[in-house]
Amino acid sequence: MDDLFQAHAALLEKAVAASRERGFWAAFPENPKAYPEGAASAGKAAFAALKGQPFDLGGEGEGARVGAEVSPFGPALGITYAARSVDALVANAERAGVAWAQASVEQRVGVALEILARLNAESFLIAEAVEHTTGQAGPMAFQAGGPHAQDRGLEAVAYAYAEMARVPGAVRWEKPMGRSSIRLDKDFHVVPRGIGLVIGCATFPTWNSYPALFADLVTGNAVIVKPHPAAILPLALTVKIGRAVLAGQGFDPDVLQLAPDTVEAPLAKDLATHPAIGLVDFTGSSAFGGWLRETLRDKLVFTEEAGVNTIVIASTGAFAAMCANIAFSLSLYSGQMCTAPQTIFVPAAGIATDEGHKSFDEVASGIGAAIDTLLSDPARAAAVLGAIQNPATLTRIAEARGLGRIVRDSAALQVEGARTATPLLLAVEAQDEAAWLEERFGPIAFVVAVRDARDGIARATRAARQKGAITAALYSTDEAEIATAIPAYAKAGVALSVNLTGGIYVNQSAAFSDYHVSGANPAGNACMTDAAFVASRFRVVCVRRPAAA
Amino acid sequence: MDDLFQAHAALLEKAVAASRERGFWAAFPENPKAYPEGAASAGKAAFAALKGQPFDLGGEGEGARVGAEVSPFGPALGITYAARSVDALVANAERAGVAWAQASVEQRVGVALEILARLNAESFLIAEAVEHTTGQAGPMAFQAGGPHAQDRGLEAVAYAYAEMARVPGAVRWEKPMGRSSIRLDKDFHVVPRGIGLVIGCATFPTWNSYPALFADLVTGNAVIVKPHPAAILPLALTVKIGRAVLAGQGFDPDVLQLAPDTVEAPLAKDLATHPAIGLVDFTGSSAFGGWLRETLRDKLVFTEEAGVNTIVIASTGAFAAMCANIAFSLSLYSGQMCTAPQTIFVPAAGIATDEGHKSFDEVASGIGAAIDTLLSDPARAAAVLGAIQNPATLTRIAEARGLGRIVRDSAALQVEGARTATPLLLAVEAQDEAAWLEERFGPIAFVVAVRDARDGIARATRAARQKGAITAALYSTDEAEIATAIPAYAKAGVALSVNLTGGIYVNQSAAFSDYHVSGANPAGNACMTDAAFVASRFRVVCVRRPAAA
Incomplete structure (x- = not known):
């Protein structure tokens, strides 16, 4: 022996x-070039x-x-x-x-x-x-x-x-x-x-x-x-x-x-x-x-x-980068991740951004347009989206189209033989809980009009407590608002990512650092x-x- | 603050x-004299x-x-x-x-x-x-x-x-x-x-x-x-x-x-x-x-x-000290401890001891006599036995008398107003599982005649797996027998005390050292x-x- x-x-x-x-550390290199020729x-x-x-x-x-x-x-x-x-x-x-x-x-x-x-x-x-x-x-x-x-x-x-x-x-x-x-x-x-x-x-x-x-x-x-x-x-x-x-x-x-x-x-x-x-x-x-x-x-x-992962957009100092970041999170592996966001709360009256005031519709269409941009190159689209694991997900997408106003429709990629679908993005009202408060696994997301940021945070944390959530994201330029929100997310047992832009996404969970699944809401008991x-x-x-x- | x-x-x-x-350590002194006058x-x-x-x-x-x-x-x-x-x-x-x-x-x-x-x-x-x-x-x-x-x-x-x-x-x-x-x-x-x-x-x-x-x-x-x-x-x-x-x-x-x-x-x-x-x-x-x-x-x-805590007596190099040790374990707080032994397996043909061969009956009566000696002084008896917490325990003792041959009968102490009972010790056969394989909380114990030590260890560990056990004791002068027994007790999830004599007892669980309740058998899930x-x-x-x- x-x-x-x-x-x-x-x-x-x-x-x-x-x-x-719990800082960054990895034992096994993620770069394919680190492996033998x-x-x-x-x-x-x-x-x-x-x-x-x-x-x-x-x-x-x-x-x-x-x-x-x-x-x-x-x-x-x-x-x-x-x-x-x-x-x-x-x-x-x-x-x-x-x-x-x-x-x-x-x-x-x-x-x-x-x-x-x-x-x-x-x-x-x-x-x-x-x-x-x-x-x-x-x-x-x-x-x-x-x-x-x-x-x-x-x-x-x-x-x-x-x-x-x-x-x-x-x-x-x-x-x-x-x-x-x-x-x-x-x-x-x-x-x-x-x-x-x-x-x-x-x-x-x-x-x-x-x-x-x-x-x-x-x-x-x-x-x-x-x-x-x-x-x-x-x-x-x-x-x-x-x-x-x-x-x-x-x-x-x-x-x-x-x-x-x-x-x-x-x-x-x-x-x-x-x-x-x-x-x-x-x-x-x-x-x-x-x-x-x-x-x-x-x-x-x-x-x-399962769970309903949410994003609350209260305000942002980087509107374009925020939309690009969310677009990637919704698109990565066609949303087939337990950490992928599904439900995005945006104040009905719109939000303050570095590009001036953006209406609810402008925020929704901004995210939709960012998805289009991300997936505009077919090779990159294929590399980001991959394929749809289960045919039932295509049925789910088809059925979801009736749940709200389509901001961005889902479509197949032109990849021979592969089962593919780009993200479906729907706009709904806060009271349409039958739409946004159920997990809809795959590339299906909702932009939900809420009264204000506080209402969005309340709904996001309540959704986590009731339906479970593994991730949550919050965009806000107001430090007091962020500080108030943190205990609510903690109580809901959901990991919170604040103001993510650039090359790090809410659906990424890092070994040796993030606590994957809290065990403190219905998304998992451990x-x-x-x-x-x-x-x-x-x-x-x-x-x-x-x-x- | x-x-x-x-x-x-x-x-x-x-x-x-x-x-x-997990060596000996205590934060709070157990000696009353360590406290202020x-x-x-x-x-x-x-x-x-x-x-x-x-x-x-x-x-x-x-x-x-x-x-x-x-x-x-x-x-x-x-x-x-x-x-x-x-x-x-x-x-x-x-x-x-x-x-x-x-x-x-x-x-x-x-x-x-x-x-x-x-x-x-x-x-x-x-x-x-x-x-x-x-x-x-x-x-x-x-x-x-x-x-x-x-x-x-x-x-x-x-x-x-x-x-x-x-x-x-x-x-x-x-x-x-x-x-x-x-x-x-x-x-x-x-x-x-x-x-x-x-x-x-x-x-x-x-x-x-x-x-x-x-x-x-x-x-x-x-x-x-x-x-x-x-x-x-x-x-x-x-x-x-x-x-x-x-x-x-x-x-x-x-x-x-x-x-x-x-x-x-x-x-x-x-x-x-x-x-x-x-x-x-x-x-x-x-x-x-x-x-x-x-x-x-x-x-x-x-x-x-609950559980059925057992002792297996295979052989001993200190018969009198063993009997005294077991007598104390059976008597302490009138057996009303989750760690108190109840069922004592002794080979039907008797055992080798430092006092020569002892028959099954001699072992049983040796333990009985040791209880008598321990409790012969009324003040010491009261200090060891305490009182019976629940009147139902007296009923249980009365009913248990019919379960086997009485080696030593239970009796009340002469303490005005107190509800007391000394240990009842019964001799039974291995097949009398209805007697010895049920927890009988209080000062009730069985000496069970088994084929040999191996049979006793098998029954003791099976009892722990089926009915639960927090403690087990084994007396043996054969190191090979002890070594063979240990994995069986470990698999049964019961803490094992070997050859205890003198001032340490199977029912004592030391903070910071012993793992009290294993969580690995029905005596407790944790x-x-x-x-x-x-x-x-x-x-x-x-x-x-x-x-x-």
Whole structure:
């Protein structure tokens, strides 16, 4: 067994420090040029070789296979995965989990860090897999699906390691009793909660799964990864790499298993309710997230669900830059991000700007025009928008057209075979809550006329409390207004970005710095980047005995 | 506003360090002689003055009052408390909680530490209150109800402070982008989960409530304390002291409220299910704990419930000392401890000891005789046993007599007016699970004949997994047997004490060292002394904006 912990100790130390300082830090470079020459083309070739083939996770045998992934850019992937029954998955995890639970914290952390390093080396292949399942454009699929996801996995390892490192291995407890003392030797054992189930989503299969996957692993829990049927490959590649590292270190590879399923015969409910499953992490709809929260008893359940992310425009000293910034946020990956804004509150009487007074309509059309400008170049449009992951999103766009006055209509890009749609921007009144107060996943946004900025902030924070929100933005030139707004957003449990312009967007969440999902409103019951996300994934059992004299 | 944080900073630092090192440490002296001369008699006098009077929490007005506490040592206390409706309690907490949530971490921690210091100064009064509600004998009521409980409160403050201190207040995030960079200023806000509800128990009203009470407070949650109707006074005194400190620092005292109720009109369910309650901590029966876990959604629920604590006697090199140690564990506070052993497994063929082979019957009668010896002196018997908190326990003892062969019968002490009972010790067979595999709270214990030590360990660990257990003990002279047993106990999530003799007992759980309740079996869903106990009681919300150039 290699000393993987020692091999990666310097990286871990930096990650632990970064997660405390929360300034900018990244372990895995997001710039493709930082990777070896030829890595990109090798990734493309490896992806091409996987297409149309049974995926080999190792030791599958001849059983049934599932898999019907179709790229949002056109072609079916034609890849199948060995099907596994719930009982077989659980039995394998229980068998493999025994030695994994008894491995040292350092052994498990070493394995996790080695998996992350190997995932990083395969970032271009994983990027292809993410691109052709989620519809993310290539550059985003590389960054979000590769290094950014790996950073998030590393962040979870750092948190979990920090928590476990606080548990001493062995101590001498000596209580003075007058002239003598009572002396006990104590050993503390970190024990897992049970098998971890990680249920992936179709839009960010790696980025949203890695925190839970790695947090479960290092805290001693065997893990079953249940990918979304539309985005199996990115997690199949992840699990394959993980199993190889585990096996190489003498562990049963079934510590980490893939549970592929189909829309017709889903496994998630049967897995989640199995008594041997102790932890469930889910990213996806409020309907299923709510079912998990209502149904599961005495299990740890971490969810990231839906919400209504808002922007309040009270005033701005940079109207054009604000419109450009919002336009990018609405367009990036066609609004298919849990962090994308949807509902933009603007005072009905208009706002003060560096370009003079702007009416409500001028603000709305300013954002619409900024979207047009951003997407005017077809290549840039394709690189920003990517494709639409789920055909249902196109239906949602069509239905949304009737919800308000169309400021900017949605349209398909001219990209052969790809399912695409530019943002639909609608103007509505504050009382049209049926329109703007429901999450409408995809490139659908509302500009909502409100009485004034205060009314907008009240509605934005109430929406967060009632419907959930992961992000919120506020534009204001009035520092007193900003100062008053901050406690309201804090109480609503939503991360707030103020006056963003330039190359940073409300929908970007930085590993090691931002607290992604607060866990304090219905958009999710947990923050995915804090101690609470990891501290309950293990328990500590003490063994004590009188010390030898 | 005083700088209470600075005033108590040295103590906090030591507490944080102790909770990491987990060797012996105590902040508040357990020896009554360490307190000022006259403190004990002043405590007695203060208690006497409270009896037969309406308890003054401050500002109660003329409304309805409740309270029917009767000392297990005889007299009714005759103290009444102002009744409060659920709606009034919640409205008060919501109003008072606004400023409390916005106070700094240091302000809140300073208030908590000052409350603990003042509680310590009132330890003798609180000891009287604990003695005459729980039935604990005086010395134990002082230690467990006073300094030990305060240490546990301090421990929770230390954990919570350590977790919150990891959240930086404000940082500059600067991401290099080629020749320029993106710079954001970020502020991180610790926000509470909602109102905390702490439901106390009748046997350890302070020791079992302080961890949650102080963890909730310092993480910014207003707290409603709902004491057991039989043990209101210790928590009323606590809340009164807390409110005085809060008011003295300019906070609304309703940050900390008392919710006294009666057996006939209980408040716990209505409080727990109120939407404004975000956290519920409960110590008590599995029936109500299970109801809370089944019923409450999207709330944090921490429970300490029931269990079957076991001892396995495989062999011993100190038979007499072992019997004496077990006898004390069975007798202390008449077995009314969540950590008291109940079920003792002994091989049917007997065991090897330093006194030669001992048959099953000899082991059982050895323990019985040790109880007799321990309790032979009436004064010592009274000081060890205390009184029986709940009359139902006497009924339980009477019914238990029919469950097996009586090795040692229970009897009352000759203490005028007090409700007392010495331990009942029964011998049963392994298959009599209806007898030994149910928690029988109070001085009831079983010696169970098992095939061999391995069978005993298997039954002990299975009992912990199925029924829950907070403690387990093992006596063995075979190091290989001990080494094999440890992973089984760890998997069962139960703290294990090996070969205890002398002045340390399986039912003693040391603050800052032992992990009280593992949270890994049905005896409780949470450990009460780790980061997981505090880390979810608050959330972090980030506010970010472009940094000034």
